Amino acid sequence: MTGSILIVDDDPVQRRLLEAAVTKFGHSAIVTDGGEAGLDVLDGPDARDVSVVILDLVMPGLDGIGVLKAMRERAINLPVIVQTAQGGIETVVSAMRHGAFDFVVKPASPDRLQTAISNALKVEAIEDEVKRTSRRRGGHLTFKDLITHSPAMDRVIRLGQKAAASNIPILIEGESGVGKELVARAIQGSGDRRSKPFITVNCGAIPDNLVESILFGHEKGSFTGATDKHTGKFVEAHSGTLFLDEIGDLPLDVQVKLLRAVQEGEVDPVGGRSTVKVDIRLISATHRNLLQQVKDGKFREDLFYRLNVYPIFVPPLRDRRDDIPYLVRHFMEKVAPADPRHRLSGISARALAMLQAYDWPGNIRQLENAVFRASVLAEGELLTEEEFPQIRAQVEGTVNLDAEPASAFAPVADEPQPDGQAASSGAAAALPETEAPARLQPRFGTLRALDERGNVRALADVELEMIKLAIDHYNGQMSEVARRLGIGRSTLYRKLKEYGIDPEAGRLDRLAS
Template sequence: MSGRVLIVDDERGVCELLDAGLKKRGFQAAWRTSAAEALELLGAEDFDVVVTDMTMRGMSGLELCERIAQNRPDLPVIVITAFGSLDTATSAIRAGAYDFVTKPFELDALRLTVERALRHRALREEVRRLRRAVDDSHRYEQILGGSPAMKGVFDLLDRVADSDTSILITGESGTGKELVARAVHQRSRRGQGAFVAVNCAAVPDALLESELFGHARGAFTDAKGPRSGLFARAHGGTLFLDEIGELPVGLQPKLLRALQERVVRPVGADEEVPVDVRLIAATNRDLETAIEERRFREDLYYRINVVHVDLPPLRSRGADVLLLAQRFLEHFATVKERPIKGLSAPAAEKLVAYAWPGNVRELQNCVERAVALARYDQITVDDLPEKIRSYRSSHVLVSSDDPTELVPMEEVERRYILRVLEVVGGNKSQAAQILGFDRATLYRKLERYGLRAGRASDPKP
């Protein structure tokens, strides 16, 4: 590790010794024999670390620390003292010193202290950069992202937010579909109304109709009184149907009529009730495939898919991974009262390289775990889950001249199919078209290679 070091000592011989020793160990160095001269040089040139003696004629090392801390709080100062007492160390730290070393010392020990100071300064700079990036990045309500893919999503949401147009949000699990739905609601003219959300996969089929449309008294055994449904509760606001691909086939015509006619009939009731809701639906399923397999009505699909918002997987969002990681890190460090300031460079590289099959939700859990386990003031590779530390990309690369590193054609095909599925977000109709297969052939190959049809990624190549 290299950097510019300013040495301050009122003994010229000590300055020359430290100057030669640090330069020999890869640092750039300059020296001055008084604190006043050092401050003058700091006003004209930039340095990464200051190494100063404690006791000097004129201004002392502690006074120099205080002046630097006031004017250059980003510049770490290392104090050299012949008095290795606790009081001396406390005085140095209180004066703003980053660390201190006691005489006599080995130059290699000073080198290690200087390197720690350089890493500390680099970390502070990286934290500031990420915080600026978080503050300056494109936002849509609580959604954060600066990648081209997310900028396109934000632009589309801006254009449709203030209308009553139905929206279908697609994307892999964990990409933030409900967060997008809430953001659209907040930006719309219905923002003061209710936002009512239901996961169609989480409610038993027998109860879902009553949950959506309500029921009349005596409609079934436990219906001791009338109950309004989610449509009625969302009147004047937005109804969000998550996992709409799991909606029972028998209930789909009733939902279609409610959307077309803007009326609902509670279970067991004789009269219809008018409703005024905006529908936003979401799914991580391939609804076009579901239509082909007669598990989803085509007319309902076109009714909910007036505007299609496809959320990109996290692995295709580039540096957004680090922006989100920094946001989550700051949040959990505050909540858990941990003094974690940022990510180490190796940890950041691991986060960017990983495929994130669980998307933003998985990243959030990963950062929360890392903050809880961190032993230092930054997240290191050791704080990350083992599957992220040991991740290997599924990209197909044929760049080796070593025959022992080459793989059979069957393995190349397996990896390529996996890569295409990753790129298209698991859409098997689109993947089959790209690969030149029919859908039946693609499913046979997925089964043959042990790739789960419901997942678009496999972290193990």
């Protein structure tokens, strides 16, 4: 018996069907009727009992994407299976970008639902073991431990190594998921505070009314609910490093006190009668354009210049594609000790070419999640395109996957053995050189985004091809075609007429040239 399955759906019929199915599979169910109610469970005492979330995407009030965003902000790392009755690949991709584990189309068959739940539980179990292994390994992280062979990261490493030799405030900028915290840890691990505390605070995940208390501490009885004295993150980080992630999300009133803390080296606990001196190394990070926020009046100019003494920009993964093969291998090796089967030997050339062709809007975090899931659920000894269906649906048809990437299987020589959890457990080993397997039939129909000259195709051409694909895929069942395309039957028939297609024939006629 595993933990409970949290069902979040505004449709009472769907809730009953899902509850019955989940119970039949041998799990207990917690049922809620909307996004807000689902988050209340995840924030409450029953959260520890939840192993998987089944989440409807389209709901009034807080919808499924909103729930996924809130879960990420709260650092709730549960596998989420999203349900959708409408919307195309864009909807599914958006859900995956926001952290969804899998998706099912309503009404989902019991077998499909059971498979999704079993896969989610399997991945969660191995993920827990990976975390335990990482905690046991411990150690300090340095720049030698960062998995990179990209020229785009050379500047980051040079700047970080110089910064480690001083105590000036550092601002690390870059998109979500690029590894800003790893750079901060490498700076701390390479400086004279390496043996001191490293305290992290996600400023975007703290309720506004608690930010001041969490950062600066509070005295017992200083406000309702303050039953004990709390020292605050600044005091916890004394003599070490304080890492303020998503600094751009701090409320303006807290920014004033943060400025004083940085300038004077002292903090005022909420309800306290005296200030507390602190000695910290401050590293901030943001995915926002802080200078633009200053112009918009959302971030204090004086605080910006105080934090931006030494800026470091971490490039997105799409600008450092040479790192992808090494990162893939590292993430696969991270899974191996926790996977009882220990059967993966590598990744096919076609699969790696596909991963290098994708833009990774969620950056390294998204890549890690994709490789982790693929490694746990793969049945064979080699990861192939079949293990990355959502990415394959977006990439295939836009690039030549048969062309082996130049850097795909370059051996990695003299890469140091890890001291910290970000390094590869088999750093000196080369990626296995394997032959690309025979082309597999795609499980998803795909559209070409570019024409023969490499230009983006006209929207009308893509729309026509999409309609043809849908009619072929659903064997001319027009009601189903319209439903899957997210349009009305009358709109579908009008478009068919415009493109010169005879819907009654059950076949598609080519347009006259």
